[in-house]
Amino acid sequence: MTELADQIRLQRHLAATAARRQGVALAALATSPLPVRPTVTPKARYLRMAEEYSLTADEHLINGCHVHVGVESADEGVAVLDRIRPWLPPLLALSANSPFWQGTDSGYASYRRQVVGRWPSSGPTELFGTAAAYRAAIAAMLDSGAILDEGMVYFDARLSCRYPTIEIRIADVCLLIDDAVLVATLVAALVETAARAWRAGEAASPVRTSQLKLATWRAARSGLRHELVHPVTGHPAPAETVVRALLDHTTPVLADTGDLVPVEGLLLGVLKRGNGAEQQWEIHQRTGDLSQVVAHAVARTLES
Numbered sequence: 001m002t003e004l005a006d007q008i009r010l011q012r013h014l015a016a017t018a019a020r021r022q023g024v025a026l027a028a029l030a031t032s033p034l035p036v037r038p039t040v041t042p043k044a045r046y047l048r049m050a051e052e053y054s055l056t057a058d059e060h061l062i063n064g065c066h067v068h069v070g071v072e073s074a075d076e077g078v079a080v081l082d083r084i085r086p087w088l089p090p091l092l093a094l095s096a097n098s099p100f101w102q103g104t105d106s107g108y109a110s111y112r113r114q115v116v117g118r119w120p121s122s123g124p125t126e127l128f129g130t131a132a133a134y135r136a137a138i139a140a141m142l143d144s145g146a147i148l149d150e151g152m153v154y155f156d157a158r159l160s161c162r163y164p165t166i167e168i169r170i171a172d173v174c175l176l177i178d179d180a181v182l183v184a185t186l187v188a189a190l191v192e193t194a195a196r197a198w199r200a201g202e203a204a205s206p207v208r209t210s211q212l213k214l215a216t217w218r219a220a221r222s223g224l225r226h227e228l229v230h231p232v233t234g235h236p237a238p239a240e241t242v243v244r245a246l247l248d249h250t251t252p253v254l255a256d257t258g259d260l261v262p263v264e265g266l267l268l269g270v271l272k273r274g275n276g277a278e279q280q281w282e283i284h285q286r287t288g289d290l291s292q293v294v295a296h297a298v299a300r301t302l303e304s
Contacts, residue, residue: 001181001185001259001262001263004181004184004185005177005178005181008177008180008181009177009302012026012028012177012301012302013302016301016302025298026298026301026302027294027297027298027301028063028097028173028174028175028176028276028297028300028301029063029097029098029173029175029276029280029294029297030062030063030064030096030097030098030110030112030172030173030276031061031062031063031098031100031101031111031112031115032061032100032102033100033103033280033284033290033293033294033297034103034290034291034294035102035103036061036102038058038059038060038061040057040058045148045149045151048148049148049152052148053119056118056119059115060115062098062112062115062116063112063172063173064112064116064169064170064171064172064173065095065171065172065173065174065180065183065184066167066168066169066171067167067168067171067183067184067187067188068160068163068165068166068167068168069165069166069168069187069188069191070163070164070165071164071165071166071191071195073131074131074134074135074159075130075131076195076198077131077159077165077166078128078129078130078131078133078134078159079194079195079198079204080166080191080194080195080198081125081128081134081157081158081159081166082127082128082129082194082204083193083194083197083198083202083204083205084157084168084190084191084194085124085125085127085157085204085205085207085212086205086207086212086215086231086232087190087231087246087249088124088156088157088168088170088212088216089170089212089215089216089218089219089228089229089231090219090228090231090242090243090245090246091168091170091171091183091186091187091190091246092110092113092170092171092172092216092219092220093109093219093222093223093224093228093239093242093243093275094171094179094182094183094186094224094243094267094270094275095110095171095172095173095174095179095183095275095276096109096110096172096219096220096223096224096275096276096277097110097112097172097173097174097175097275097276097277097280098110098111098112098113098172098276098277099111099277099280099281100280100284100290100293101115103290105281105284107221108220108221109219109220109221109222109223109224109225109275109277109278110172110219110220110223110277111220112172113170113172113216113217113219113220114220116154119152119154120146120147121141121146121147121152121153121154121155122154122155122156123154123155123156123209123212123213123216124155124156124209124212124213124216125155125156125157125158125209126209127204127206131159134159138150138153141153154169155169156168156169156170156216157169157170166191168187168190168191170216171183171187172276174275174276175275175276175279175297175300175301176276176300176303177302177303178266178269179266179270179275179276181266182263182266182267182270185254185259185263185266186246186247186250186263189250189253189254189257189259189263190246190249190250192253193249193250193252193253196253207234211229211234214229215228215229215231215234222239223239223275223277223278224239224240224243224270224271224274224275224278225239225278226239227239228242229242230242230245231245231246231249232245240271243267243271244267247263247264247267276297279296279300280293280296280297283296
């Protein structure tokens with residue numbers, strides 16, 4: 001965790017230095033609080049996406065926290081994907097950092113999630129069972145013509161098409177370095193917990209994809225402010241109860257890696273001060289000025 005924090009801090013400082021050379025500043029936000037007009041990267045693939053998906057592509061100025069975790073095989077990767085499904089919404093609630101959209105309070109802790117949801121391939125997945133079934137599902141999506149290539153498979157978690165990893169994509173980019181480290185460490189522990197369950201012959205939870213969509217929507221709407229959908233019971237529960245259930249679920253792995261105590265500390269910090277969305281809301285409520293929200297984010301981006 002210390003090494004990861006150092007790497008994130010270094011990369012943020014490098015990016016901030018490059019930004020200053022261009023007369024701008026770096027802010028780790030999942031959406032822009034201020035009104036913006038995004039531009040399209042002038043590459044053939046992105047230009048084609050802009051043409052095909054119109055306003056959905058035109059407005060796609062969002063930042064997520066994608067965590068890659070190595071797996072030994074595609075079979076193990078799919079087994080993990082099947083078993084982490086109910087536990088992804090709490091990660092979104094923890095990381096939520098996008099309450100404002102085009103100068104307006106969206107009312108969502110993660111409005112980025114709503115923007116991602118416009119894409120035809122986004123969201124939680126069904127149970128696949130095997131790597132072959134996963135590949136068949138991807139092939140069917142490509143055959144439909146609704147997506148252009150495998151890079152447009154915007155599942156909340158997927159097998160990477162570039163690396164021997166699974167890629168968990170549900171989280172907002174985190175305002176604080178500590179929160180990014182917390183999310184990444186919980187993701188790694190969640191993946192290992194699922195891999196151990198698979199190796200032990202434990203079946204994946206049969207929770208329906210429709211239920212997962214509801215849990216994800218609730219996490220995006222509420223963040224840590226109100227109730228979330230409990231990953232085990234499927235019923236509403238206080239956000240802290242749900243987040244602590246995620247910690248309990250991954251405790252054996254965190255204890256084995258020596259990360260349990262620091263993760264508990266970082267988690268307590270988020271629950272005490274709030275996620276990025278809570279901090280943005282607090283600054284805006286106090287000042288009534290979205291530019292102050294941005295200034296606060298610029299200052300906090302490099303802090304830990």
